[in-house]
Amino acid sequence: MAYSDFQLEIYLNGLTGALPPYSVDPAKLQETARSLLEEGPYWYVAGSAGSGETDAANRAAFLRRAIVPRMLRETTERDLSTELFGRTYPAPLALAPIGVQSIVHPHGELATARAAASLGLPTILSTASSHTLEEVAEAGGPRWYQLYWPHDDEVTLSLLERARKSGYDTLVVTLDTFTLAWRPNDLDRSYLPFLRGTGLAIPLSDPVFRSRLERPVEEDLDAAIMAWAPMFNGRAHTWDQLPLLRDNWDGPIVLKGIQHPDDARRAADAGMDGVVVSNHGGRQVDGALGSLDALPGVVAAVGDRLTVLFDSGIRTGADVVKALALGARAVLLGRPYVWGLACGGEDGVRHVVRALLADLDLTLGLAGFRTPAELDPSILEER
Numbered sequence: 546m547a548y549s550d551f552q553l554e555i556y557l558n559g560l561t562g563a564l565p566p567y568s569v570d571p572a573k574l575q576e577t578a579r580s581l582l583e584e585g586p587y588w589y590v591a592g593s594a595g596s597g598e599t600d601a602a603n604r605a606a607f608l609r610r611a612i613v614p615r616m617l618r619e620t621t622e623r624d625l626s627t628e629l630f631g632r633t634y635p636a637p638l639a640l641a642p643i644g645v646q647s648i649v650h651p652h653g654e655l656a657t658a659r660a661a662a663s664l665g666l667p668t669i670l671s672t673a674s675s676h677t678l679e680e681v682a683e684a685g686g687p688r689w690y691q692l693y694w695p696h697d698d699e700v701t702l703s704l705l706e707r708a709r710k711s712g713y714d715t716l717v718v719t720l721d722t723f724t725l726a727w728r729p730n731d732l733d734r735s736y737l738p739f740l741r742g743t744g745l746a747i748p749l750s751d752p753v754f755r756s757r758l759e760r761p762v763e764e765d766l767d768a769a770i771m772a773w774a775p776m777f778n779g780r781a782h783t784w785d786q787l788p789l790l791r792d793n794w795d796g797p798i799v800l801k802g803i804q805h806p807d808d809a810r811r812a813a814d815a816g817m818d819g820v821v822v823s824n825h826g827g828r829q830v831d832g833a834l835g836s837l838d839a840l841p842g843v844v845a846a847v848g849d850r851l852t853v854l855f856d857s858g859i860r861t862g863a864d865v866v867k868a869l870a871l872g873a874r875a876v877l878l879g880r881p882y883v884w885g886l887a888c889g890g891e892d893g894v895r896h897v898v899r900a901l902l903a904d905l906d907l908t909l910g911l912a913g914f915r916t917p918a919e920l921d922p923s924i925l926e927e928r
């Protein structure tokens with residue numbers, strides 16, 4: 546089945562009076578999610594750092610680039626399949642690591658992983674998850690593990706071992722969030738899920754982390770949270786520490802949060818396999834450049850040595866086409882799938898991803914292309 550068949554399915558269902566259960570427009574879905582959620586969780590997801598300048602810059606960077614469609618070309622049979630780190634996926638898309646998903650739906654990361662599995666796409670499980678590595682693995686699909694790197698090497702090694710045992714094959718190390726940025730929406734509501742114990746399922750179920758506590762988690766959750774905070778937050782790691790991860794993870798390692806070409810070069814020199822060009826959806830350094838504007842420089846620096854992935858601002862099929870044209874091998878979908886989760890759990894996430902893939906498939910074909918590999922910067926113009 547082609548991804549674009551979702552379009553026909555929706556129109557055919559309409560003949561019997563059945564409308565899609567959720568909007569296919571990401572902005573409308575976000576409005577529905579807003580009506581269902583409390584203010585704290587809604588703004589935790591929707592909000593960004595500071596004045597929201599970088600969040601806006603992410604979208605502006607897409608709007609400044611335009612696709613120039615080509616006509617009279619054979620594009621009927623399209624193929625979106627994409628190889629990443631030696632494994633072939635059906636489309637150039639993964640679900641971004643997003644923590645604390647239980648604040649929007651009780652099934653949280655389990656629902657997300659099941660939706661991703663049903664589509665054969667990788668789910669990237671955050672260390673700040675509301676469910677354990679082992680629980681989420683039961684969804685059965687392709688899975689990558691996103692490390693928030695603890696300042697305790699034995700805990701780090703324990704997390705890597707658990708991920709390996711549970712079948713996560715790719716390690717994503719997020720570098721841009723060693724501490725949370727200044728986030729006015731959350732500060733004004735004093736809303737921080739971790740301090741209430743949400744999003745700590747992975748460390749709290751970790752035998753080495755638990756061995757660090759004076760009293761069992763079940764008897765003193767507050768003390769466990771206070772032990773977690775300095776171990777996972779507050780200080781950056783440095784380049785000289787990367788060998789610990791390289792020496793203890795057999796699969797691909799991807800550094801997430803890269804924006805500068807020199808950092809991308811250092812990642813390659815350190816034996817990493819990929820980078821995610823990302824500014825964390827504008828949630829960290831407010832005033833940072835739009836992530837799509839950082840992509841060409843990183844691709845020029847390391848495109849021949851590393852797999853370059855991209856996120857921050859992907860909302861439509863055209864956005865995916867633009868990021869692929871600028872050299873990303875695949876993109877990560879962020880907030881839009883969380884709105885799907887809020888509206889309909891697993892089904893809602895699947896709806897959002899299917900809609901994006903249908904839009905991508907149609908846009909690719911209508912622009913005159915059959916595969917992601919045919920895209921390059923010459924198909925875009927600045928406006």
Ligand SMILES: Cc1cc2nc3c(=O)[nH]c(=O)nc-3n(C[C@H](O)[C@H](O)[C@H](O)COP(=O)(O)O)c2cc1C
Nearest residue numbers: 590641642643644671719825826857858859879880
């Ligand atoms: C609510 C929320 C929680 C997030 N949690 C994590 C996380 O735990 N680990 C991580 O690497 N990135 C996290 N991110 C960042 C995403 O992986 C991704 O970089 C970002 O959502 C992309 O921006 P976009 O949603 O505007 O497209 C989070 C983003 C949001 C919105």
Ligand SMILES: O=C(O)C(=O)c1ccccc1
Nearest residue numbers: 644645673722744825828
């Ligand atoms: O909120 C975030 O952006 C984020 O990355 C995060 C960090 C720690 C725990 C949960 C989410």
